[in-house]
């Protein structure tokens with residue numbers, strides 16, 4: 001079986017959905033598992049609903065806007081919209097009734113029960129549209145198959161259960177299912193972390209022993225730099241699993257960092273291709289040389305924080321202090337993207353995804369002198385040489401670190 005993943009950009013409006021059908025006709029879709037994300041920026045909009053709900057503001061209006069966005073797409077896609085409209089109305093009225101009767105103060109639990117509707121709605125529309133155009137397919141609720149623990153917003157996969165469930169899938173057909181979602185042992189919805197649909201596709205590819213996995217993107221493949229921030233990026237034809245893990249880890253957001261591990265474990269070839277030119281070769285990620293062509297790769301992570309802890313009494317920052325700081329960062333789910341330490345100081349470049357860094361620094365302020373630079377950029381160059389650094393706009397350099405093949409520089413944005 002093959003696994004295809006279509007992200008939000010590839011299904012952002014009616015024309016994009018029509019393009020998915022054309023793409024499937026071109027490249028073939030028998031014996032295929034399709035994993036689809038929410039349409040366009042729907043997940044962000046549903047996140048706003050959750051925030052409005054917890055802020056006790058008018059969340060219903062926002063839900064109606066999201067519903068209207070989907071109904072507008074449906075209007076352009078279907079000759080007879082009655083059935084699909086009814087299904088969508090149920091999804092969206094279910095969110096309203098869930099929030100009205102919810103008593104749980106657990107933000108992450110509520111988040112998952114609400115945000116999942118983006119993927120549920122998109123896959124309903126796409127599955128029905130493909131059937132209408134003669135591409136027969138079966139819609140599956142991925143939550144019946146992909147099992148996780150109850151760590152809402154960052155569900156950890158129960159591999160044994162998940163693999164057992166996917167083994168019941170009959171081969172030969174085309175299936176359409178949701179990325180990003182799973183369910184816990186009580187069948188409450190969980191999500192795998194933002195942008196987790198690539199990871200879903202990899203989990204499914206692993207469980208089905210897929211022959212390959214392809215993610216369809218708005219770029220020709222993996223480039224040596226993010227085209228939003230760097231000019232004239234070059235297409236990478238081949239990347240090894242190890243190199244792809246490194247690139248994703250340092251922030252090449254074209255691939256979710258968790259994606260590679262399941263694929264590498266079973267050596268499943270992974271392709272990143274353009275949904276605009278689907279017959280182009282794109283990038284192949286598989287066993288072999290690290291990078292072809294072998295050139296420097298540039299990664300920019302924006303909105304980072306540079307925090308420098310130094311001891312108040314000139315005592316060393318050793319294992320006990322380091323583990324104290326890291327335990328607190330772990331509990332607050334704050335990701336460290338770079339660390340550098342000396343005898344009496346520790347510098348960290350971190351991402352404040354959940355907005356709780358300030359609270360943590362207030363606690364640590366009693367023990368350390370803390371210097372905090374907000375809104376810094378973290379540049380990473382893999383396979384750097386003496387020329388590659390010249391590409392970066394390094395007006396105010398705050399910190400640099402060189403590993404064997406990787407140069408990282410933090411600058412004031």
Ligand SMILES: Nc1ncnc2c1ncn2[C@@H]1O[C@H](COP(=O)(O)OP(=O)(O)O)[C@@H](O)[C@H]1O
Nearest residue numbers: 007008009219221222223225226228252253254
């Ligand atoms: N090295 C890179 N190569 C290609 N695209 C990159 C790279 N780094 C970042 N990107 C960005 O990733 C985007 C595609 O990923 P994403 O928006 O997450 O797709 P989707 O939502 O469809 O899964 C591209 O439009 C591009 O801006």
Ligand SMILES: N[C@@H](CC(=O)OP(=O)(O)O)C(=O)O
Nearest residue numbers: 007008037043194195196197
């Ligand atoms: N819709 C989810 C999951 C996802 O992976 O989406 P995308 O494939 O569009 O990045 C999100 O936006 O986080």
